[in-house]
Amino acid sequence: xxxxxxxxxxxxxxxxxxxxxxxxxxxxxxxxxxxxxxxxxxxxxxxxxxxxxxxxxxxxxxxxxxxxxxxxxxxxxxxxxxxxxxxxxxxxxxxxxxxxxxxxxxxxxxxxxxxxxxxxxxxxxxxxxxxxxxxxxxxxxxxxxxxxxxxxxxxxxxxxxxxxxxxxxxxxxxxxxxxxxxxxxxxxxxxxxxxxxxxxxxxxxxxxxxxxxxxxxxxxxxxxxxxxxxxxxxxxxxxxxxxxxxxxxxxxxxxxxxxxxxxxxxxxxxxxxxxxxxxxxxxxxxxxxxxxxxxxxxxxxxxxxxxxxxxxxxxxxxxxxxxxxxxxxxxxxxxxxxxxxxxxxxxxxxxxxxxxxxxxxxxxxxxxxxxxxxxxxxxxxxxxxxxxxxxxxxxxxxxxxxxxxxxxxxxxxxxxxxxxxxxxxxxxxxxxxxxxxxxxxxxxxxxxxxxx
Numbered sequence: 001x002x003x004x005x006x007x008x009x010x011x012x013x014x015x016x017x018x019x020x021x022x023x024x025x026x027x028x029x030x031x032x033x034x035x036x037x038x039x040x041x042x043x044x045x046x047x048x049x050x051x052x053x054x055x056x057x058x059x060x061x062x063x064x065x066x067x068x069x070x071x072x073x074x075x076x077x078x079x080x081x082x083x084x085x086x087x088x089x090x091x092x093x094x095x096x097x098x099x100x101x102x103x104x105x106x107x108x109x110x111x112x113x114x115x116x117x118x119x120x121x122x123x124x125x126x127x128x129x130x131x132x133x134x135x136x137x138x139x140x141x142x143x144x145x146x147x148x149x150x151x152x153x154x155x156x157x158x159x160x161x162x163x164x165x166x167x168x169x170x171x172x173x174x175x176x177x178x179x180x181x182x183x184x185x186x187x188x189x190x191x192x193x194x195x196x197x198x199x200x201x202x203x204x205x206x207x208x209x210x211x212x213x214x215x216x217x218x219x220x221x222x223x224x225x226x227x228x229x230x231x232x233x234x235x236x237x238x239x240x241x242x243x244x245x246x247x248x249x250x251x252x253x254x255x256x257x258x259x260x261x262x263x264x265x266x267x268x269x270x271x272x273x274x275x276x277x278x279x280x281x282x283x284x285x286x287x288x289x290x291x292x293x294x295x296x297x298x299x300x301x302x303x304x305x306x307x308x309x310x311x312x313x314x315x316x317x318x319x320x321x322x323x324x325x326x327x328x329x330x331x332x333x334x335x336x337x338x339x340x341x342x343x344x345x346x347x348x349x350x351x352x353x354x355x356x357x358x359x360x361x362x363x364x365x366x367x368x369x370x371x372x373x374x375x376x377x378x379x380x381x382x383x384x385x386x387x388x389x390x391x392x393x394x395x396x397x398x399x400x401x402x403x404x405x406x407x408x409x410x411x412x413x414x415x416x417x418x419x420x421x422x423x424x425x426x427x428x429x430x431x432x433x434x435x436x437x438x439x440x441x442x443x444x445x446x447x448x449x450x451x452x
Contacts, residue, residue, distance in 0.1 A: 008162045013155055024144050031143075032136035036112075039132055040101060043114040046072065047125045051118040071131050073111075075124040084121070097124045168192050172200070184211040235261045287326050289439050292368055293319040293357045295329070299336040300355060303344060310349050314340070317356040323368040325436040327416050335412040336370065338405045339432050343374035351375035352427055360435065371433040373425035384422040409434070 073093060076085040083095065092106040097115035104111045110129040115122060168191050175187065186204040189197060238258040245251035296319055307314035336355075343353045354373045379387055388410045409432070413420045418436045425431035 005159070005162050005166060009155060009158050012158050013151065016151065016154060020144060020147055023147075024140055027143050028136055028140040031139040032132065035132045035136045035139070039112065039127060040114070043072075043101075043112065043125045043127060044116075047114055047116050047123045048118070050074070050076070050123050071127060073126045075126075077122045077124075079120045079122075091126075093124075093126055097122050103129070165193070169196060172196070176203075184208075184214070287328055289324055289326055290329055290332070291321055292323050292325055292332075292370055292436065293321045295332045295336055296355050296357050296370060299333060299340050302337060303340045306341075307344050307353065310344065310347075312344055312347055312349065313352040314344065315352075315354060317354040317373075318358045319356070320358050323357060323359055324439045325368050325416070326439045327436070328412075331412045331415065335409050335434065336372075338409050339372040339434075342405050342432075343372050343376070343430075346376035347374045347429065348376070354427065368436040368438050369433055370436070371431055373427050373431040374429040375425070375427040376429035378424060378428070378430045379422065387422075388420070406432075 070087070072087070073091050074085065074087040075083065075091070075093065075095075075097070077083050077097065092108050093104065093111060093113065098113075099115050099117065102113045102115075104113050104126070108128070111126045112129055112132070113124060113126040115124040117123075172187065172192065184207045186207060187200050189200050192200050235258065238254055238261055242251060242254035242258055245254050296316065300314060300316060304314060340353065340355065347353055352375050356369075356371045356373075358369055359367050360369050388406050410420055413434050416436060418434050421433045421435070423431055423433070
């Protein structure tokens with residue numbers, strides 16, 4: 001596992017070493033310039049010190065041979081160009097002098113040369129540039145050695161200071177690790193470094209969403225258990241009536257009631273499963289581009305038999321085939337199916353149910369609208385928000401139901417970023433409208449350029 005403390009230590013030490021290396025190069029350059037100036041001055045002074053020497057005559061003193069460690073090469077010529085003295089017989093320096101300072105390239109490397117005419121002689125003093133480089137390198141190294149020796153101490157200090165800076169995160173880790181699974185209170189931001197506050201804020205938001213999800217789940221399980229208890233108790237009573245039936249007619253009547261109860265319980269379980277699949281975070285089918293009118297036609301065909309059995313005129317008012325949305329086809333079929341099923345269930349026999357798919361030019365965010373209008377009793381204005389809750393059914397309803405149909409519709413609509421509106425129907429009942437954001441326009445087919 002990657003350690004933040006170790007990463008920071010290695011990164012900071014690497015940065016320090018890099019800075020020292022750059023500083024070493026700069027120190028070497030500075031030392032080299034200083035050495036060059038000093039050695040050039042020494043070359044000049046050494047050449048001037050030979051001004052009063054006499055060369056060339058048999059009785060005149062001559063310079064003694066230099067020591068082996070002597071790194072200067074001396075050449076002296078008379079006014080006619082005859083060489084009077086050469087300190088190193090095998091010198092690679094040129095036999096002609098160029099007055100002033102010069103850098104001469106030879107087979108043995110670069111040489112720094114100073115030549116000057118004095119009286120009736122020309123004196124030249126030369127020194128290898130490699131000598132200057134060694135002196136500058138030793139000077140730079142002596143400057144950097146104390147800093148290099150302090151790197152281990154610097155590493156210890158960095159390790160300690162980074163660990164001290166990470167203590168609030170370690171405290172936060174211990175606090176999270178010590179929590180119970182059901183403890184979803186917000187984390188305390190006190191003492192948390194400024195850089196870690198966004199992480200704490202994000203964790204608190206996540207804990208808040210988890211708390212809401214768990215609360216909703218607990219409420220859902222409690223409501224489901226409460227709602228299932230009634231039909232299960234009724235099934236048990238109907239089973240007992242069937243067992244106690246004294247004649248065939250009573251038994252058949254009890255069996256019919258038992259069968260109807262089983263159908264209602266099965267329908268409720270199916271609705272619960274459907275609602276669970278539409279919860280946030282539940283795995284669903286991938287979203288694809290589809291025409292909303294095709295989904296409406298499929299649902300109309302699926303419910304045509306049920307509508308005919310109740311003599312209800314089920315049809316489409318407007319189905320705009322140009323409207324496309326991005327959505328889960330199975331979930332949208334469930335949404336439209338629930339709306340049509342509710343409309344048929346609560347509309348009286350011989351009435352009418354209309355489905356429409358059209359655009360609303362007055363809105364930008366939601367312009368693809370699906371609406372289902374019925375001829376039923378409708379829903380009072382003060383109860384239209386509550387009927388979207390799970391298991392809620394308005395008082396006085398005679399039709400059996402689970403109270404989950406509109407809750408499923410709202411959950412699917414929220415998953416698709418759609419807007420759900422309940423208002424009065426032109427047919428006298430309830431109209432439920434769902435507004436979907438339109439799909440992005442399709443681009444030209446690959447390999448085909450758009451028309452200019």
